């Protein structure tokens with residue numbers, strides 16, 4: 435069955451998966467969605483016997499139907515190799531009575547590596563298949579983790595250039611150092627005086643600027659995106675939910691066919707949407723528990739049916755979730771609209787104009803797969819400390835948002851299904867706040883001294899991603915205002 439991709443906002447036209455990956459975002463500002471949901475071609479009983487690469491293949495081949503078997507397997511083998519520090523790629527661990535799916539064993543120690551280690555391969559393959567001879571310029575807004583993962587994936591990849599915008603002052607010190615020490619010759623990293631939403635809106639505006647894209651085309655360039663708005667990010671993420679299910683069966687924690695819940699620390703809604711896609715493929719998924727930090731716009735949406743971003747933007751200890759406009763929610767809204775692009779477009783226009791929109795009761799009824807929770811900063815710190823005290827396991831601040839939600843859900847609901855907490859970053863990426871929660875060090879302790887302390891208490895070796903920035907030179911120091919983002923792009927590309 436061939437899957438084609440169309441825009442959530444209705445511009446006519448259907449694209450193959452490879453063309454949708456090259457384009458990134460649709461010219462009408464909409465996101466690409468599959469025209470139907472494929473089903474898994476292997477039975478649920480077989481999942482426990484598949485390793486990560488095999489699982490990735492059986493999932494991705496259903497969505498990326500215009501890639502040949504050789505092409506897709508080539509991409510998967512190139513992505514999930516020794517760049518990951520464990521052959522399992524995404525280990526599932528049990529600590530106390532909680533299950534954690536560790537998605538931070540890639541090069542930049544956050545879950546973004548799961549998709550961004552394969553996206554460059556999917557994209558360069560797509561360009562070859564479609565005879566696209568232009569140089570692709572990847573334009574990315576980051577709340578901290580996408581930036582470095584995209585840089586690592588695209589650094590020195592022939593035929594590509596990558597520009598990353600991050601909120602200056604809105605990311606952790608380790609996250610910033612990872613980005614500004616990037617050595618790739620085709621990379622540019624720019625701090626923006628603004629928050630993540632400003633960066634993301636700025637990037638979307640550049641994508642939508644037809645005059646600029648025409649000028650680019652005449653110089654042999656074409657934009658694409660490494661953000662989770664690119665379908666090439668979303669599809670690889672579906673794989674680890676299917677894999678986690680197989681691991682739970684293999685370990686005997688559940689029986690094949692049992693419903694399994696996932697608790698996902700959420701920002702842009704890409705990760706949890708992939709879990710929803712896995713469910714649409716036939717994976718026995720129960721509840722999808724959407725965990726937010728104090729920027730709880732999604733929690734309020736699930737409670738009230740109104741999405742309202744008119745509120746203070748809070749800088750929290752989980753910066754990769756400091757987001758008020760969750761881009762990927764649009765893909766879900768489109769489904770709730772019964773795939774009616776005009777209805778979806780009207781809601782997205784309201785969001786742009788008034789900063790809010792409401793969905794009707796019939797649409798709300800379709801949200802029954804989801805439950806929203808949020809964790810305060812105090813709860814996040816308590817959870818990190820409690821889990822460390824009782825098990826010796828150290829989790830990062832984002833994972834702690836989800837672990838808090840899991841605890842609350844387990845005690846409030848009558849649900850007897852097991853839940854897996856999606857663990858999105860290594861604690862080494864957020865050492866300062868993690869150690870503050872545990873009560874080690876103080877505000878004056880140097881970042882790398884804290885890193886050494888974390889190794890002592892967690893008994894987990896310092897990852898390469900952190901070792902390599904200890905002495906690295908800062909190579910990117912540009913900072914700009916929101917309104918100068920386009921100018922920066924023009925300068926870098928000499929337009």
Ligand SMILES: *Cc1c(COP(=O)(O)O)cnc(C)c1O
Nearest residue numbers: 579701702703704705754858859
């Ligand atoms: C990006 C990120 C998230 C949020 O994921 P979304 O797909 O944007 O919802 C959560 N935790 C960490 C560590 C991240 O890097």
